[in-house]
Amino acid sequence: MSQRQVLQVFEQYQKARTQFVQMVAELATRPQNIETLQNAGEPGARTRVASRALSPRRLRPAALPVELLGSRSVGTGVRKSIHSFQRVFGGQAERVKLPDACGRCALSLFPSSLHTGVMSLLRTLLLDVVPTIQQTAALALGRLANYNDDLAEAVVKCDILPQLVYSLAEQNRFYKKAAAFVLRAVGKHSPQLAQAIVDCGALDTLVICLEDFDPGVKEAAAWALRYIARHNAELSQAVVDAGAVPLLVLCIQEPEIALKRIAASALSDIAKHSPELAQTVVDAGAVAHLAQMILNPDAKLKLSQLVVNAGGVAAVIDCIGSCKGNTRLPGIMMLGYVAAHSENLAMAVIISKGVPQLSVCLSEEPEDHIKAAAAWALGQIGRHTPEHARAVAVTNTLPVLLSLYMSTESSEDLQVKVLPHDSKARRLFVTSGGLKKVQEIKAEPGSLLQEYINSINSCYPEEIVRYYSPGYSDTLLQRVDSYQPLNN
The missing domain is CATH 1.25.10.10 (Leucine-rich Repeat Variant)
Incomplete structure (x- = not known):
């Protein structure tokens, strides 16, 4: 096999990962697909889902790397690449068919473990070497977690939050916005899920994001902090202790209307729980700027x-x-x-x-x-x-x-x-x-x-x-x- 053919295997592998995560993110935007994605971890449902949605005709990206096996010159290195592909997309395959004498092939990747469903697949892709794959995986996770508390809890149980928090401060602005969206989507459902975000150390990172140069990153962080603080006084106090209030006051002074809105709402959700928290917002100088916003045409x-x-x-x-x-x-x-x-x-x-x-x-x-x-x-x-x-x-x-x-x-x-x-x-x-x-x-x-x-x-x-x-x-x-x- 020539060097070009070997490199093409990995190019197709990368293309398959990209198209897979993009498809999951797109499917997660439609409510009718959520139950199917949510039940993808069940063995019976997994077989049905894979036979329909992951067939080469309907979702070719998952099969692209395997189609390269059509050549009779398949070597050991290429086979190892395919097995690596299987591990990334769900662990050990229950059934793998390698090329027959006629050069045809078919591959079904059905993870046997109940815990290696769509969340685990996306979790793995958060560590991908390609930034766009990381960002799209985070976006897909956020859309799933946003739908209901069961999926949000699945994000927590799959240990995805620490991974997001660890990467949040180091990645580019696109990843930061997507990761903050995941934290927002998880934290909005209940005080327990919001507490899970606090426990994984996300508040400090979100507060750092409020100082980011990009207004979109600030807005995404303010959204996440708001959904954490809105539940009760204890979570609001945690947001205050992390140093969010002064930075939210700075955000309401920014020219972007969307950032002003969510920063003001976040301050309101912090202040509403007790006079002490309201006093904290007042002491930070928020009132003078909020008063000016009352007459804003928006x-x-x-x-x-x-x-x-x-x-x-x-x-x-x-x-x-x-x-x-x-x-x-x-x-x-x-x-x-x-x-x-x-x-x-x-x-x-x-x-x-x-x-x-x-x-x-x-x-x-x-x-x-x-x-x-x-x-x-x-x-x-x-x-x-x-x-x-x-x-x-x-x-x-x-x-x-x-x-x-x-x-x-x-x-x-x-x-x-x-x-x-x-x-x-x-x-x-x-x-x-x-x-x-x-x-x-x-x-x-x-x-x-x-x-x-x-x-x-x-x-x-x-x-x-x-x-x-x-x-x-x-x-x-x-x-x-x-x-x-x-x-x-």
Whole structure:
């Protein structure tokens, strides 16, 4: 046999492995094929599956290396290559037919062990010397594990996870994405399977992937971390201990929308289990960046409801109450952004005792830019309905706002935030009940508070001020009673 013929044997062997793993990955995308692939380890089912799906006509790649045996010049070296092929694709064959005198051949590779099914075949190919075969094998494993918890458990029992984790940090970006997909697909099904991922040391490697240059690798790692953290507080704490939170905060600052989405969702799944975990997310500086994402045009990045559902509002309010100065500013802005989104979310801030805390910030903070942020946030809470405005008014915030507006020491920005100088904002102040509440404030004639009220009233027509003054409706009724219509 010539050197070319010998080399061709191995070329065909490589081609067969490539086509085999590609076919399995493709079959795993169709739900109707999953049961057949899952039962491929059963002896009876294996024979039926092999006779149908792995026949040369339907899946020629598995038979390609064997067709080379058609030559009568088959040597010992080629036979050893074929036996190596059999070992890679399932151990010892139950039946092997080598070429007959006519140069024909047929090969059936039916592994005898129940444990040498599709998972073991793919596990072997994860160690292949060809990178594309490794990547496609990982992709196929992920698609199978993603389908149900039985297949995900099979990945764990076949000791595939340690192999993936070991290779994850060393391989190229395509393999990293495929391997992270396998971890995500296994971990999503149950806390036990997610714990298996933690036990094999995957968290440290996934956190390293969050620092990868490729956004796709970061996204795949964030997906896996999210599915681990979502189950319970213990797994979330493991993700936190691995150092994932600061890197997830960096991910939400990346320009890629898909990466922003999953990083934000991962932070939500970490924070939802306990106030301590929520505080960890707040301490990492996530709130300021999440608040900016609320107004993002992408629908999936409108995270205000997500933040509320995860208990983030209460955690932020606690944070505002326990700190001073500029540390408060991101939390104040976040409450304003959440409240601006809808009546229900504004009410969630009210129920969580956000208004009193914002009022404290308004009174305590010496810096005008923090006072302006608190005034703006209170405006976003109170602007929706009279009930929302009343919730702001009952905290005795209006006198404070008035004094800030009238103070000559207040910055222009702060004065604008207290009572914006535009017609739409003034109209909103009226329709939300703010002007009516101002008229209800009882102030001594000639007092400083009365001067403040007069300054507010001067922003509106006199008849509007009278209309919202207490007792004005009774005055109108008295005029009706005393009115004498002219007789024709």
